[in-house]
Amino acid sequence: MATPGCMLVLAEVKPxxxxxxxxWYSDIHMPEAVKRLRARKALRLVDRSTPCRHIAIYYFDDMEQFESETIRSELEALVREFNDQWREGVARERRFVDIIDEHVPVADL
Incomplete structure (x- = not known):
């Protein structure tokens, strides 16, 4: 059975x-990452208490597929492209998590 999950990208950007x-992230990087990593969808968030703290969440239906050699090589290429664009001024980390529970509201009958 497929294990859904997410890649979280946490970044601190100089003001x-x-x-x-x-x-750049909205117009170029995120659309390209969604396509190349085969993400189901992606969201961008900004920390209200620290406006230059950026959070991106990429959703995957199957983390095993995401961890395949092909997708991992695409991720490495995207990281290199990011580093070329933002050599200084953006500190970031990535985390990979499994979705273990999801709830959606049920319409009242």
């Missing part, structure tokens, strides 16, 4: 880079 980073 003077925020506008350019935000535009």
């Amino acid at each position: 003077e880079l925020w506008a350019d980073f935000n535009r």
